[in-house]
Amino acid sequence: xxxxxxxVLSAVCVAAVAAMILSRNPADNALFLxxxxxxxxxxxxxxxxxxxxxxxxxxxAGAIMxxxxxxxxxxxxxxxxPRSRKRVRLGLASALAALLxxxxxxxxxxxxxxxxxxxxxxxxxxxxxxxxxLFTDYLYPLEISALLLMAAIAGALALAGRKDAG
Amino acid sequence: MIPPLAFFVLAAVLxxxxxxxxxxxxxxxxxFMAVEVMLNAGNLAFLALTAGPGxxxxxxxxxxxxxxxxxxxxxxxxxxxLVFRRRxxxxxxxxxxxxx
Numbered sequence: 535x536x537x538x539x540x541x542v543l544s545a546v547c548v549a550a551v552a553a554m555i556l557s558r559n560p561a562d563n564a565l566f567l568x569x570x571x572x573x574x575x576x577x578x579x580x581x582x583x584x585x586x587x588x589x590x591x592x593x594x595a596g597a598i599m600x601x602x603x604x605x606x607x608x609x610x611x612x613x614x615x616p617r618s619r620k621r622v623r624l625g626l627a628s629a630l631a632a633l634l635x636x637x638x639x640x641x642x643x644x645x646x647x648x649x650x651x652x653x654x655x656x657x658x659x660x661x662x663x664x665x666x667x668l669f670t671d672y673l674y675p676l677e678i679s680a681l682l683l684m685a686a687i688a689g690a691l692a693l694a695g696r697k698d699a700g
Numbered sequence: 701m702i703p704p705l706a707f708f709v710l711a712a713v714l715x716x717x718x719x720x721x722x723x724x725x726x727x728x729x730x731x732f733m734a735v736e737v738m739l740n741a742g743n744l745a746f747l748a749l750t751a752g753p754g755x756x757x758x759x760x761x762x763x764x765x766x767x768x769x770x771x772x773x774x775x776x777x778x779x780x781x782l783v784f785r786r787r788x789x790x791x792x793x794x795x796x797x798x799x800x
Contacts, residue, residue: 544710631716667760676764682768
């Protein structure tokens with residue numbers, strides 16, 4: 535059962551990202567990415583990480599992609615991306631991709647020796663533990679990320695909020 | 701139970717697809733989306749390679765990655781909006797002022 539869920543979710547995720555590469559409309563791309571991120575949220579759930587799953591669906595598939603769609607709204611979409619005639623770029627990209635995949639496969643072979651330790655998944659699902667971690671061990675990163683989000687809001691307003699910009 | 705390696709392989713495939721998308725696509729917006737795909741592949745690898753109590757730490761780190769990604773998306777998108785306002789185009793093959 536779990537395996538079936540994993541196979542379906544990963545197939546959806548990879549297919550959505552592949553569709554994003556093939557499609558030429560930015561609005562469609564954003565919607566494909568919503569699908570991919572929602573499937574990825576399900577995969578996080580399979581990994582006994584309910585908090586990451588919820589954050590993924592709410593923040594990524596929800597907030598960030600809505601932001602992308604709002605940005606798409608501001609651009610001229612009637613002009614689709616012309617079909618690329620340059621094969622060089624595709625060749626270079628696939629060469630780089632093959633190199634990277636080989637490297638990651640090496641890393642995968644290295645970690646495949648790691649035997650999955652017997653652990654209780656309840657321990658990973660423990661939300662209280664995560665909350666305590668966030669406010670003890672990760673207190674400074676938490677506060678800094680709050681500051682970072684604040685700075686990002688201020689920065690976005692300063693950059694794009696002005697009427698006379700551009 | 702699914703081996704962690706399966707999740708790692710999926711993360712690797714997603715990351716590579718993100719890299720390909722970044723280099724093949726030519727509008728800034730979609731390239732930016734490709735960066736988000738790579739960030740998510742990183743998150744998946746993080747969760748896949750931890751076990752037991754460590755998974756809670758990984759979730760905390762995933763939360764920070766998502767927070768940084770949100771900040772990056774906000775600032776990046778406003779920069780893209782500015783580029784579009786100034787140049788009426790977000791296609792990277794039309795923005796070639798730095799080409800000698």
